[in-house]
Amino acid sequence: MTDRLVIALAQLNPTLGDVRGNIDKLRRARDEARQAGADLMLASELAVSGYPPEDLVLKPFFLDAVEEGVRELAAETAEGPALLVGTPWRGDDGRVHNAVLLLDGGKVAASRFKHDLPNYGVFDEKRVFAPGPMPGPIPFRGVRLGVPVCEDIWTPDVVECLQETGAELLLVPNGSPYEAGKADQRLQIVLNRVTESGLALAYLNQVGGQDELVFDGASFVIGRNGALRRQLASFREHVAITEWVRGEDGWDCVEGERIAPPDGVEAIYGAMVLGLRDYVNKNRFPGVLIGLSGGIDSAISAAVAVDALGADRVHCVMLPSPYTSRDSLEDAAECAQALGTRLDSISIEPAMQAFGTMLAPLFEGTTPDITEENLQSRARGVTLMALSNKFGKMVLTTGNKSEMSVGYATLYGDMCGGYSVLKDVYKTTVYELSRWRNQVHPEGVLGPAGRVIPERIITKAPTAELKPNQTDQDSLPPYDALDDILNCLVEEEKSVDEIVARGHDRATVARVWRLLDRAEYKRRQAPPGVKLTRRNFGRDRRYPITNSTLSLI
Numbered sequence: 001m002t003d004r005l006v007i008a009l010a011q012l013n014p015t016l017g018d019v020r021g022n023i024d025k026l027r028r029a030r031d032e033a034r035q036a037g038a039d040l041m042l043a044s045e046l047a048v049s050g051y052p053p054e055d056l057v058l059k060p061f062f063l064d065a066v067e068e069g070v071r072e073l074a075a076e077t078a079e080g081p082a083l084l085v086g087t088p089w090r091g092d093d094g095r096v097h098n099a100v101l102l103l104d105g106g107k108v109a110a111s112r113f114k115h116d117l118p119n120y121g122v123f124d125e126k127r128v129f130a131p132g133p134m135p136g137p138i139p140f141r142g143v144r145l146g147v148p149v150c151e152d153i154w155t156p157d158v159v160e161c162l163q164e165t166g167a168e169l170l171l172v173p174n175g176s177p178y179e180a181g182k183a184d185q186r187l188q189i190v191l192n193r194v195t196e197s198g199l200a201l202a203y204l205n206q207v208g209g210q211d212e213l214v215f216d217g218a219s220f221v222i223g224r225n226g227a228l229r230r231q232l233a234s235f236r237e238h239v240a241i242t243e244w245v246r247g248e249d250g251w252d253c254v255e256g257e258r259i260a261p262p263d264g265v266e267a268i269y270g271a272m273v274l275g276l277r278d279y280v281n282k283n284r285f286p287g288v289l290i291g292l293s294g295g296i297d298s299a300i301s302a303a304v305a306v307d308a309l310g311a312d313r314v315h316c317v318m319l320p321s322p323y324t325s326r327d328s329l330e331d332a333a334e335c336a337q338a339l340g341t342r343l344d345s346i347s348i349e350p351a352m353q354a355f356g357t358m359l360a361p362l363f364e365g366t367t368p369d370i371t372e373e374n375l376q377s378r379a380r381g382v383t384l385m386a387l388s389n390k391f392g393k394m395v396l397t398t399g400n401k402s403e404m405s406v407g408y409a410t411l412y413g414d415m416c417g418g419y420s421v422l423k424d425v426y427k428t429t430v431y432e433l434s435r436w437r438n439q440v441h442p443e444g445v446l447g448p449a450g451r452v453i454p455e456r457i458i459t460k461a462p463t464a465e466l467k468p469n470q471t472d473q474d475s476l477p478p479y480d481a482l483d484d485i486l487n488c489l490v491e492e493e494k495s496v497d498e499i500v501a502r503g504h505d506r507a508t509v510a511r512v513w514r515l516l517d518r519a520e521y522k523r524r525q526a527p528p529g530v531k532l533t534r535r536n537f538g539r540d541r542r543y544p545i546t547n548s549t550l551s552l553i
Helices: 019-035 054-058 060-078 157-164 182-197 264-282 296-309 326-339 349-363 370-391 401-406 427-439 455-459 479-491 496-500 506-518
Strands: 004-011 040-043 082-090 096-104 107-113 138-140 143-146 169-174 201-205 207-210 213-216 220-222 228-231 238-247 250-253 288-291 314-318 342-345 394-397
Touching: 004 019, 004 201, 019 040, 019 060, 019 082, 019 238, 040 169, 040 201, 054 060, 060 082, 060 096, 060 107, 082 107, 082 169, 096 138, 107 138, 143 157, 157 182, 169 182, 182 201, 182 220, 207 264, 213 264, 228 238, 228 250, 264 296, 264 427, 288 296, 288 370, 296 314, 296 326, 296 427, 296 455, 314 326, 314 370, 326 342, 326 455, 349 370, 370 394, 401 427, 401 479, 401 506, 427 455, 427 479, 479 496, 479 506, 496 506
Parallel strands: 004 040, 040 082, 143 169, 169 201, 288 314, 288 394, 314 342
Antiparallel strands: 004 238, 082 096, 096 107, 138 143, 201 220, 207 213, 220 228, 238 250
């Protein structure tokens, strides 16, 4: 029996499916933990496979590779430190579990299976994993460790079971994706479990981007009295060494470094940068292509790209038409210069003329309308995709959540691309982010300090410039009103009456709802993008394309 434990919290960024690479990452973290004198290292949920593995765990060859890697790593624990590692694991009955394994003494010394499998929002673990039984504590060096997994602590039952069966402290591996306001929610959940059980708790989260999800890390330890003992970094890897001691009242963590987590637009920007960086790097793209229009959406997208990847991996292209203003040309050039990116200009006027000639016989007798406007957007999309095909860089889509909500985007035009950092960002937040980035040089970014988005881009009226003297407000309500209505409809699921009670015009609310409903077929064809809010377009919000709910308004 011991009265002191040194536990390393390994907040790592795994790559989904890269079992060898993830095992090597765990091995390096364990070496760091050994040098610091750790007895045990805790890794995050499914750190061996990456999280969420989705249907990969339905493939036997993948599970074979996971088991081989785990047993190889276990053999290295003949001498400490031991490992608590998350991994997919087949039970004795052959069913696949979301497991935590204790690797100690050169073998898999113990296993515990996640009991409460989430099946809401972005989670569908019940589809691929079997739930485990209520867990008991794991004996380690004379200490009974409670190891609930992520969702297991979001309700009281599992922790209550662990406490009643003798657990002395709680070590919780997590795969909890970022969304605005989530940090406070996690903290409150942990405080509830600590208060109920009287046990200190280490909350270890994954970090890194995985398709639409971004895991922010921000791991922490709460003492038996509810005090914050440790706070790890956000949006980056961090191996923290924590010291635990047995006192008269039980085990507790010694107070140590606490790195304040970002909030507000700083956290949103950090998630955007990490999400794009990992999407590009883990999918092995050499860089990104951006259609830089001189507008605010493409400007902030370019800033995020440079901060994530460096200016040398970002190629901006101006695609002017006869309707492009001199201001837009100048603003795009100034933005590219401030960011240090390459900027080329390719006029789409020859493509517009070619389409006009091709379609003239069938369009005879009609008047120009949105059809000709969409052809401009599609000419730009074809051009960017041609550059992507030729040189290998991924096209970064620049549409924001406000536009995608109401269908103010063109299929096969400005919706072309492989990823979007603004997919879950309302237009009003785009302005906040742009002003903030001009004032702040975030830690760890690769882009320059100072003003990177020209002031005129922020202050001028937004416009698609698809016809003379066009502005967004020709077709849409003012963005402050539109975004509030959309937040009520998308995030809050409020009724028309409830939204009108907030001071909005009933006809405007009904129109926005119709636009939102009608654009679902477009959103189904949109590229993935960083999840930042509670209800992103994708797995968070699954609405039928064909439905008649508009008749109920």
